[in-house]
Amino acid sequence: MRQATGAQRFIVAAVVGCTEACVSRPWRTILAFLALALAGAAIAAATLRVDTDPGLMISNEPKFSRDYQALIADFPVLENGFLIVVDAGNTGEGRRLAGEIADHLKTRPGLFTNVFAPGHGRYFETHGLLYLPEAEVDKIAADVENLAPLLNSLSLQPDIGGLDDLLQQIVPVAEVGQAPAELARLLGAMADTAGRFNKGRTAPLDWSSLGNKPPEPDRTRWYVFAKPVLDYSALEAAGAPMREVRSLSAALEKNHPGVSIRLTGAAAIDAEEFESVSKGAVTAAVTSFVLVALTILIGFPVLVLLVPALALIVLGFLATAGFAALSIGYLNMISVAFAVLFIGLGIDYAVHVVLRFAEERAKGRDQREAAVSAVRHTALPLTLCTVTTSLAFLSFGFTDFVGMAQLGVISAGGVVIALLASVTLVPAILVLLPVRQDRLAAKFARLRSGDAGAAPGGGGFHLRAAAIAVVVLAAFGAFLLKDARFDGDPLNLKDPEAPSMIAFNDIAKDEPGQTYAVQFVSKPGPELTRLVERAKALPEVSGVRTIEDLLPENQDAKLERLNRAGDLLPAEILPASAMSEGERREYFSSVRSLSGRIAGARRVPERVQKTAKRLAENIAEALAAAEQEPARLAELEAALIEGFPSFFQDIRRIVTLDRATPGNIAEGLKERYVSPDGRWRVEILPSGNMRDPAELNRFVTAVSALHPDMTGASVDIKGSADVVAEAMRIASFAALVLVCLVLFPVLRSVRDVLLVLAPLVLAGLLVVGYSVAAEAPFNFANVIVIPLLIGLGVDSAIHYVLRARGESERMAVSGTWTPRAVLISAITTLGSFGTLWMSGHRGLASMGELLSISIVATLLCTLVVLPELIRWIRTG
Numbered sequence: 013m014r015q016a017t018g019a020q021r022f023i024v025a026a027v028v029g030c031t032e033a034c035v036s037r038p039w040r041t042i043l044a045f046l047a048l049a050l051a052g053a054a055i056a057a058a059t060l061r062v063d064t065d066p067g068l069m070i071s072n073e074p075k076f077s078r079d080y081q082a083l084i085a086d087f088p089v090l091e092n093g094f095l096i097v098v099d100a101g102n103t104g105e106g107r108r109l110a111g112e113i114a115d116h117l118k119t120r121p122g123l124f125t126n127v128f129a130p131g132h133g134r135y136f137e138t139h140g141l142l143y144l145p146e147a148e149v150d151k152i153a154a155d156v157e158n159l160a161p162l163l164n165s166l167s168l169q170p171d172i173g174g175l176d177d178l179l180q181q182i183v184p185v186a187e188v189g190q191a192p193a194e195l196a197r198l199l200g201a202m203a204d205t206a207g208r209f210n211k212g213r214t215a216p217l218d219w220s221s222l223g224n225k226p227p228e229p230d231r232t233r234w235y236v237f238a239k240p241v242l243d244y245s246a247l248e249a250a251g252a253p254m255r256e257v258r259s260l261s262a263a264l265e266k267n268h269p270g271v272s273i274r275l276t277g278a279a280a281i282d283a284e285e286f287e288s289v290s291k292g293a294v295t296a297a298v299t300s301f302v303l304v305a306l307t308i309l310i311g312f313p314v315l316v317l318l319v320p321a322l323a324l325i326v327l328g329f330l331a332t333a334g335f336a337a338l339s340i341g342y343l344n345m346i347s348v349a350f351a352v353l354f355i356g357l358g359i360d361y362a363v364h365v366v367l368r369f370a371e372e373r374a375k376g377r378d379q380r381e382a383a384v385s386a387v388r389h390t391a392l393p394l395t396l397c398t399v400t401t402s403l404a405f406l407s408f409g410f411t412d413f414v415g416m417a418q419l420g421v422i423s424a425g426g427v428v429i430a431l432l433a434s435v436t437l438v439p440a441i442l443v444l445l446p447v448r449q450d451r452l453a454a455k456f457a458r459l460r461s462g463d464a465g466a467a468p469g470g471g472g473f474h475l476r477a478a479a480i481a482v483v484v485l486a487a488f489g490a491f492l493l494k495d496a497r498f499d500g501d502p503l504n505l506k507d508p509e510a511p512s513m514i515a516f517n518d519i520a521k522d523e524p525g526q527t528y529a530v531q532f533v534s535k536p537g538p539e540l541t542r543l544v545e546r547a548k549a550l551p552e553v554s555g556v557r558t559i560e561d562l563l564p565e566n567q568d569a570k571l572e573r574l575n576r577a578g579d580l581l582p583a584e585i586l587p588a589s590a591m592s593e594g595e596r597r598e599y600f601s602s603v604r605s606l607s608g609r610i611a612g613a614r615r616v617p618e619r620v621q622k623t624a625k626r627l628a629e630n631i632a633e634a635l636a637a638a639e640q641e642p643a644r645l646a647e648l649e650a651a652l653i654e655g656f657p658s659f660f661q662d663i664r665r666i667v668t669l670d671r672a673t674p675g676n677i678a679e680g681l682k683e684r685y686v687s688p689d690g691r692w693r694v695e696i697l698p699s700g701n702m703r704d705p706a707e708l709n710r711f712v713t714a715v716s717a718l719h720p721d722m723t724g725a726s727v728d729i730k731g732s733a734d735v736v737a738e739a740m741r742i743a744s745f746a747a748l749v750l751v752c753l754v755l756f757p758v759l760r761s762v763r764d765v766l767l768v769l770a771p772l773v774l775a776g777l778l779v780v781g782y783s784v785a786a787e788a789p790f791n792f793a794n795v796i797v798i799p800l801l802i803g804l805g806v807d808s809a810i811h812y813v814l815r816a817r818g819e820s821e822r823m824a825v826s827g828t829w830t831p832r833a834v835l836i837s838a839i840t841t842l843g844s845f846g847t848l849w850m851s852g853h854r855g856l857a858s859m860g861e862l863l864s865i866s867i868v869a870t871l872l873c874t875l876v877v878l879p880e881l882i883r884w885i886r887t888g
Contacts, residue, residue: 097276100268167585182610275515312367314448324361350419369385394435400750405427411738497790532693563672593646600635752765769806
């Protein structure tokens with residue numbers, strides 16, 4: 013048995029002194045810890061918030077992060093937006109519904125800003141036809157030219173007299189077989205208006221129906237962009253805007269069968285991800301608590317010993333929540349997992365103290381002596397475990413990985429709270445429990461008799477064979493170390509079954525590179541033009557887009573054609589002249605007569621004859637009714653004419669269009685591509701598969717060589733991946749160094765330090781080997797495996813090595829309850845972390861997967877390899 017060092021004696025004495033004070037006043041201790049837990053719960057309930065902003069995960073100090081923040085400062089509309097996807101059976105319906113959605117969202121400024129539906133609004137109503145093919149623009153210009161006589165006639169006399177004058181010009185032409193093609197349409201519209209008027213349903217003539225309407229764009233999918241007002245202090249930052257969009261979409265889909273309206277975009281994806289994370293974390297916490305309770309129920313020698321263990325978990329968790337509120341103030345997308353981590357780690361402290369108490373009680377000590385003795389024998393390993401695990405967690409504080417560093421602070425505080433509870437609260441409860449000494453003595457005697465029958469000198473052939481197998485697997489993991497990789501694409505952590513991700517992946521099929529575009533902001537000019545051309549020449553680039561690429565093609569030719577048609581039109585409409593009732597009746601009578609002549613002309617097409625006849629009959633009916641009510645003719649005139657001025661202005665606007673420029677383009681487009689100070693945003697689209705990390709790196713490297721200020725999704729992904737990968741290396745090295753600096757002064761033995769570190773190194777190689785072989789790469793969520801592996805790997809080894817140092821007989825550790833404590837601790841931790849593996853969120857699931865593998869690897873290395881190493885050293 014090795015003599016304790018001065019540092020060891022000091023630690024033990026200080027801890028035991030605290031324990032003795034607590035067990036002498038057990039109820040005061042329990043009430044004090046209960047008060048601490050309730051205070052922590054109250055503080056957490058009042059101040060602890062959840063901030064789901066993914067931008068808080070990485071420090072803003074790296075250049076790529078500062079460049080991205082500068083981009084968002086110039087183009088805030090690009091960040092955290094909604095994208096509403098409208099799929100309809102025909103183009104007109106989809107476009108109309110997209111506009112309806114946009115108009116509705118604009119009425120809710122408390123929930124949405126920067127609402128924009130491409131293809132809808134004033135700009136597209138005026139300049140939209142310039143986006144049509146030249147052939148379609150030619151048709152529209154031809155329509156204007158055909159309508160020119162009508163427009164000229166009515167512009168000089170915009171009343172029933174003008175219509176009469178127009179027919180006066182048309183009738184001779186029609187009678188010789190030269191009726192304009194638009195004549196049937198004009199006469200039919202007039203007949204319909206007069207017919208409705210006679211039936212008491214006054215409705216103005218729809219002048220726009222006289223020309224061929226511009227064709228709808230050949231597309232059935234339309235989009236609505238909107239920036240939701242996010243409340244990051246709420247559990248669901250985008251909750252209210254999402255509910256509004258979903259409610260509106262459901263109502264529209266119900267009223268328009270066959271239409272699909274889906275919600276995606278960064279804000280929606282993040283919201284659904286956090287919903288998945290929070291639900292998964294809560295489910296995992298509850299499930300892990302149940303599994304931990306069942307495990308210790310099976311592993312503890314008597315049922316009543318569950319009470320102090322569960323008390324530590326419940327009260328310690330509440331105290332840790334209060335610590336999280338005071339130290340950090342909020343939980344991020346990663347630190348919400350602290351509950352599962354505390355349950356998995358905190359139970360270890362209770363297990364070691366409680367089982368050592370059971371062992372001491374079985375040897376005949378009374379409960380107070382057994383409780384104090386249990387702490388005396390576990391104080392050193394528990395304290396060392398607390399220091400090493402805390403340092404491992406805090407190692408991320410040296411890095412720019414802020415999200416993990418915050419989880420490290422909270423978890424480090426949690427293990428300190430667990431240590432304090434294990435040497436104060438747990439002993440205080442133990443001295444009050446009715447623990448029968450005879451039952452524990454009988455079970456411990458069976459354990460000792462089982463150890464006595466073991467082969468002298470250790471675990472026998474099977475244990476040595478298993479140890480060799482583990483070492484061989486670790487060597488294979490070392491061989492695979494070069495193939496280990498970090499997956500920095502946050503999309504790979506999203507739930508592919510989430511509605512927002514289903515819609516996103518569907519859109520990505522049409523524009524696979526859009527999500528990963530690299531962005532650059534510069535003043536327009538020759539320098540920017542040269543950069544764009546150089547980017548287009550790169551094989552890694554599929555295209556480059558600026559505000560100019562959103563302008564119509566071949567504008568000059570289209571505008572020239574429209575302007576030629578406009579030359580045939582008058583500049584304005586003259587005011588209508590005053591007219592008496594008698595004059596109005598004469599004009600209507602003339603219109604009836606002229607319509608009759610057209611209907612009776614033999615060389616007029618049949619369709620024109622029928623509409624002319626119908627017009628003559630309806631006008632005659634109106635004239636007959638006007639015998640009793642003379643004012644009715646003025647009302648009919650208004651119905652026929654009142655829509656003409658706006659129709660004329662629409663035509664004039666079409667034929668006098670200005671060029672579409674970056675200055676007059678739709679505001680929704682301009683705010684996405686032109687900064688307030690006039691600089692342009694350039695999108696550089698990749699040609700390769702950006703879900704492949706190697707191709708993404710090549711794309712970012714090639715484009716960044718053009719200018720150092722490139723930013724955007726791909727740059728951010730690569731930069732964040734580099735930060736986290738570097739954080740993994742720094743944290744691993746820092747944690748290992750800090751652990752060694754703590755272990756050596758306390759253990760004062762290089763051999764014992766190496767024995768403690770050996771299971772950690774072997775377990776690390778096993779985990780890396782599994783990561784490569786199972787294609788389970790490291791990512792933003794599961795890199796927590798590094799500090800936990802270091803902490804847990806060291807913890808179990810510390811308990812085993814220190815117990816071995818304290819026993820004089822060779823391999824006497826197997827005859828104690830320390831291996832059981834290590835096993836139960838590992839199983840409870842596995843049960844706790846394993847619940848994350850079942851989460852629907854990929855990040856939490858990957859965290860649970862690698863943590864579970866880490867626990868299994870640590871357990872194998874501690875209970876299989878470490879005993880053989882100790883035996884080999886002692887017999888050597």
